[in-house]
Amino acid sequence: MNEAEIQRQKEIKEAEELLFTGPQALGFAKGLFLGRFVADWAMPYPRVAAAQQAGLDKSIAEVRAYLDENLDPVAIDRTADIPRHVIDGLARIGVLGMTAPTEYGGRGFSQQAYCQVLEEIGARCASTSVFTNAHHSIGIRALLLFGTREQKQKWLPPLVTGEQLAAFALTEKEAGSDAANVQTLAEPSADGSHYVLNGEKRYITNASIAQVLTVMARTPVPGSDKSAITAFLVTPDMPGFTMLEPRMEKLGIRGTATGRFEMRDMAVPKENILGPLGKGLKVALTVLDFGRTTFGACCTGAAKTCLRLAVEHANTRRQFKKTLGDFDLVKRKIGRMAADVYAMEAMTAVTASLIDRGLEDYMIETAMLKVFTTDRLWEAVNDAFQIHGGSAYFNDSPLERMLRDARINQIGEGSNEVLTSFVALVGMRGPGMEFKEIYDTMFNPSRGLGKAWTAGMNRLGAAVKIPSVPVKSESLRSQASQLGRLIWRFNLSVNRALITYREPVMDMQLVQERIAGAAMEMFASACVISRLDAELQGGGKNGEAAAGSHRAAALFLRQSFHRIRRFLGELTDNDDEALLATANSVLGKNDSARLNGR
Numbered sequence: 001m002n003e004a005e006i007q008r009q010k011e012i013k014e015a016e017e018l019l020f021t022g023p024q025a026l027g028f029a030k031g032l033f034l035g036r037f038v039a040d041w042a043m044p045y046p047r048v049a050a051a052q053q054a055g056l057d058k059s060i061a062e063v064r065a066y067l068d069e070n071l072d073p074v075a076i077d078r079t080a081d082i083p084r085h086v087i088d089g090l091a092r093i094g095v096l097g098m099t100a101p102t103e104y105g106g107r108g109f110s111q112q113a114y115c116q117v118l119e120e121i122g123a124r125c126a127s128t129s130v131f132t133n134a135h136h137s138i139g140i141r142a143l144l145l146f147g148t149r150e151q152k153q154k155w156l157p158p159l160v161t162g163e164q165l166a167a168f169a170l171t172e173k174e175a176g177s178d179a180a181n182v183q184t185l186a187e188p189s190a191d192g193s194h195y196v197l198n199g200e201k202r203y204i205t206n207a208s209i210a211q212v213l214t215v216m217a218r219t220p221v222p223g224s225d226k227s228a229i230t231a232f233l234v235t236p237d238m239p240g241f242t243m244l245e246p247r248m249e250k251l252g253i254r255g256t257a258t259g260r261f262e263m264r265d266m267a268v269p270k271e272n273i274l275g276p277l278g279k280g281l282k283v284a285l286t287v288l289d290f291g292r293t294t295f296g297a298c299c300t301g302a303a304k305t306c307l308r309l310a311v312e313h314a315n316t317r318r319q320f321k322k323t324l325g326d327f328d329l330v331k332r333k334i335g336r337m338a339a340d341v342y343a344m345e346a347m348t349a350v351t352a353s354l355i356d357r358g359l360e361d362y363m364i365e366t367a368m369l370k371v372f373t374t375d376r377l378w379e380a381v382n383d384a385f386q387i388h389g390g391s392a393y394f395n396d397s398p399l400e401r402m403l404r405d406a407r408i409n410q411i412g413e414g415s416n417e418v419l420t421s422f423v424a425l426v427g428m429r430g431p432g433m434e435f436k437e438i439y440d441t442m443f444n445p446s447r448g449l450g451k452a453w454t455a456g457m458n459r460l461g462a463a464v465k466i467p468s469v470p471v472k473s474e475s476l477r478s479q480a481s482q483l484g485r486l487i488w489r490f491n492l493s494v495n496r497a498l499i500t501y502r503e504p505v506m507d508m509q510l511v512q513e514r515i516a517g518a519a520m521e522m523f524a525s526a527c528v529i530s531r532l533d534a535e536l537q538g539g540g541k542n543g544e545a546a547a548g549s550h551r552a553a554a555l556f557l558r559q560s561f562h563r564i565r566r567f568l569g570e571l572t573d574n575d576d577e578a579l580l581a582t583a584n585s586v587l588g589k590n591d592s593a594r595l596n597g598r
């Protein structure tokens, strides 16, 4: 085995340990890759539990009133600081501990309810939404999910009330996208009472204002020469902790304190280990799953603001004796923005509900949500900016700030490239394993036919059966059946890619991008159909506003179906060879560098 192959086997093993711990219910995304529409996870459209709705309505009203009165995003950006009184105010109205159980002082909100609150913050100020996410969505999440009862009782109450702030520290110089490559070491002391941490973390939101940090470090695996990542609760008053840069100067979300710190011979009691020893990567990725749903909510809020700003300007600014909104090229941007906003909201609600409803593995869906909403927000900001013309370019324009703020979203909490590849690879694993079963049995019939027969029947079943997308509204039948056919076609395309390329497909990111892109669009379309069906059945608003939003939904479906067809068509009709050959020569990679990134 060459070095690349050894590395790949290592990565596969790590991913398998991380992701596939036992039999699980078939999720929505994994179902898509098997040619199935697992309706139960997306339909009916999720609603916040009736018992929680009144509390949520009250909280949203309170949050809106507080933000309107007290939040000044322009000042936060200019001074590169979120004033303490704003943090205290958010704490007072419960935002900093909203999903924590009431016994620890939280409000016990579901993830879906919390997303609705965060959308309000995201609509106004990205610095404040990223600060809140870093504290609540990821900062205290590991404690909430993996903390023992004693740890929760000890650490949570002051964090939930905002008396203390939290941060989540994974990233290091050598561990950015490659999160598993954490180099910070945690050596157990001779008496086993504590661990000694050495290492440096960078780009950590809230690091210099947090009193509690969840830090990922590498611990030895007992009885072997290997090491694995473990999560530790760290406080900055521990001897050996030094803040090297409390507020790194940056382009956007300038109000957040993004820090760099080191730990030198820093003793951390063993009681501060969060979750099982050596399972820190699982802890980190689970935490980030939650972060990605609130990310989706914040991007949805910001995209709604872009749409509002674009509409206001298009209706008032006159050129050529017309308002800008009279021009079709402006209308195209606004129509698409409205369609995307509808889908972003629906996808956020459905994804958050997967967590609330106890689906065990929602990693693909949260990754899809993150990529989809961050990309769409970037387009929305860009389009709103363009509609505002020169006026957007000056720093008294909210769009100038929003453009700078939105750029981090496609990089942070897993870059969109890494997540796109992840979606395709984890998704394809299901049908890939069935094909492997069939191949292995073909070449070694003594294994017995049982599993291969089941796998063959599954593959054959998906190839001949168009999945049904159940809707209640007559007017949605056509879109539902188009989506069913696209899922069927998607499954054939995935099968073809697996049969044609076999294992090397794991390195073919251009193929993966199309497969993941189609899957994301199908997930978004399913969420849109689910939401629209519920609204048409009377669960939503009526009148002109409702008609407008239903038009946006219908437009989204048309455009999304076009994109799916394009992704699938380009799997066989593309410029990949020429593109990769050009990139290879520009990169100075010799001709023997194989195509398709292999």
Ligand SMILES: Cc1cc2nc3c(=O)[nH]c(=O)nc-3n(C[C@H](O)[C@H](O)[C@H](O)COP(=O)(O)OP(=O)(O)OC[C@H]3O[C@@H](n4cnc5c(N)ncnc54)[C@H](O)[C@@H]3O)c2cc1C
Binding pocket: 134, 168, 169, 170, 171, 175, 176, 177, 178, 202, 203, 204, 205, 206, 250, 253, 258, 408, 411, 412, 413, 414, 415, 416, 417, 418, 421
């Ligand atoms: C403002 C800000 C706040 C942050 N807050 C936190 C925080 O609170 N906690 C924390 O732990 N981290 C935080 N981060 C770190 C963030 O998560 C990382 O920046 C991110 O994971 C990317 O890592 P990197 O910057 O090292 O980029 P790299 O890993 O060097 O990647 C650079 C680019 O290379 C490409 N790329 C990388 N790998 C692949 C691949 N496999 N396939 C294709 N393309 C690839 C992508 O386009 C990527 O954007 C923050 C970062 C910023 C900028």
